[in-house]
Amino acid sequence: MTLPASLTIGGRTFSPPILLAPMAGYSDYAFRSGLRGLGGVGLAYTEMLSPASLLQGKGQKRKTLLATDDADQPLGYQIYGTRAPDLCLAAQWLEAKGVPLVDINMGCPQRKISNHGAGAGLLRDPIEAIRIAGEVVRSVHIPVTVKLRLGWDLGSLVAPDMVPGLEAVGVAAITIHGRTRGQGYSGQADRAAMRRVVEAARRVPVIANGDVTSPAAARRLFVETGCAAIMVGRGALSNPWLMRDIARDLQGLPPAPAPTWAERMAYMQAHFERMVALYGPVGGTLLYRKWIPQYVRHTLRDRPRMVSWLQVTDPDEMRRLMAELAAEQSGH
Numbered sequence: 001m002t003l004p005a006s007l008t009i010g011g012r013t014f015s016p017p018i019l020l021a022p023m024a025g026y027s028d029y030a031f032r033s034g035l036r037g038l039g040g041v042g043l044a045y046t047e048m049l050s051p052a053s054l055l056q057g058k059g060q061k062r063k064t065l066l067a068t069d070d071a072d073q074p075l076g077y078q079i080y081g082t083r084a085p086d087l088c089l090a091a092q093w094l095e096a097k098g099v100p101l102v103d104i105n106m107g108c109p110q111r112k113i114s115n116h117g118a119g120a121g122l123l124r125d126p127i128e129a130i131r132i133a134g135e136v137v138r139s140v141h142i143p144v145t146v147k148l149r150l151g152w153d154l155g156s157l158v159a160p161d162m163v164p165g166l167e168a169v170g171v172a173a174i175t176i177h178g179r180t181r182g183q184g185y186s187g188q189a190d191r192a193a194m195r196r197v198v199e200a201a202r203r204v205p206v207i208a209n210g211d212v213t214s215p216a217a218a219r220r221l222f223v224e225t226g227c228a229a230i231m232v233g234r235g236a237l238s239n240p241w242l243m244r245d246i247a248r249d250l251q252g253l254p255p256a257p258a259p260t261w262a263e264r265m266a267y268m269q270a271h272f273e274r275m276v277a278l279y280g281p282v283g284g285t286l287l288y289r290k291w292i293p294q295y296v297r298h299t300l301r302d303r304p305r306m307v308s309w310l311q312v313t314d315p316d317e318m319r320r321l322m323a324e325l326a327a328e329q330s331g332h
């Protein structure tokens with residue numbers, strides 16, 4: 001089976017057909033820039049943004065949410081909410097800023113979001129969800145995509161049945177995460193169920209998402225779902241080279257050598273400096289702490305040392321600890 005070389009959404013082509021998932025608290029400018037430098041990102045999304053944070057957000061917070069540059073392209077912006085007028089205003093505001101693509105979140109399982117009808121909560125009322133998507137599509141000229149879970153729970157796998165309606169209102173692409181809201185992140189993403197979503201689509205590309213942690217898993221997702229593209233989330237947090245490796249595999253190239261420890265440490269240190277530049281020395285240091293386990297979980301087995309590392313508040317102390325680990329690893 002020939003795998004796709006690119007993805008076309010609303011007349012625009014993205015290559016390779018590998019998308020970086022929206023991930024709240026993670027997929028910011030500092031993270032996206034590093035990943036793009038390694039390769040393999042055909043299109044990235046921001047984390048989900050509320051219309052209020054865009055339209056009434058405080059200066060600095062909004063600035064960091066929206067931070068990007070020419071190298072951080074193409075970039076889709078994801079919005080979430082329950083009220084069509086708010087979502088339309090947010091989409092129009094983004095369009096006026098020159099954003100190329102807007103995505104509507106129909107999959108967030110967090111109670112504070114989905115229990116109020118947003119994110120995956122929209123899947124409880126598919127007709128209303130489709131109506132809202134249609135209003136957003138009509139409010140802007142840029143393509144509007146949606147990202148769905150399979151349904152609210154296993155008793156209501158509504159995603160395949162929503163596809164014709166979403167196509168009819170003009171949605172330009174559909175991403176399907178192969179789990180229900182009730183499943184959270186448990187078990188395996190259901191590739192057969194994602195295939196039903198792909199098969200229900202007549203006009204728009206379907207992007208499959210869930211559990212891609214290797215080039216082999218990416219290949220399996222393409223083959224078993226027939227999707228037009230894949231989206232990678234958590235796999236890229238702990239292995240920033242993953243999307244590059246998948247891209248090479250899709251192109252039939254031999255695997256690149258695994259990054260050396262020196263390269264890993266340099267990547268980790270550069271990510272920290274980008275976070276300091278984005279959020280300031282203290283804010284950047286506090287926010288960076290969640291990345292430490294992602295990067296050194298398999299290296300730093302000394303638990304007390306990891307715990308003390310996770311409590312660092314001073315940027316120079318963070319730099320010192322990274323340099324110390326780099327020096328230790330270089331001796332191996």
Ligand SMILES: Cc1cc2nc3c(=O)[nH]c(=O)nc-3n(C[C@H](O)[C@H](O)[C@H](O)COP(=O)(O)O)c2cc1C
Nearest residue numbers: 021022023024047048147177210211212232233234
């Ligand atoms: C920390 C975290 C934050 C997430 N935030 C969002 C979000 O803002 N919008 C969204 O549509 N999905 C969000 N997701 C879901 C991912 O985009 C993706 O659908 C999910 O993680 C499955 O893909 P994966 O197995 O490749 O991680 C988030 C997931 C994680 C782990």
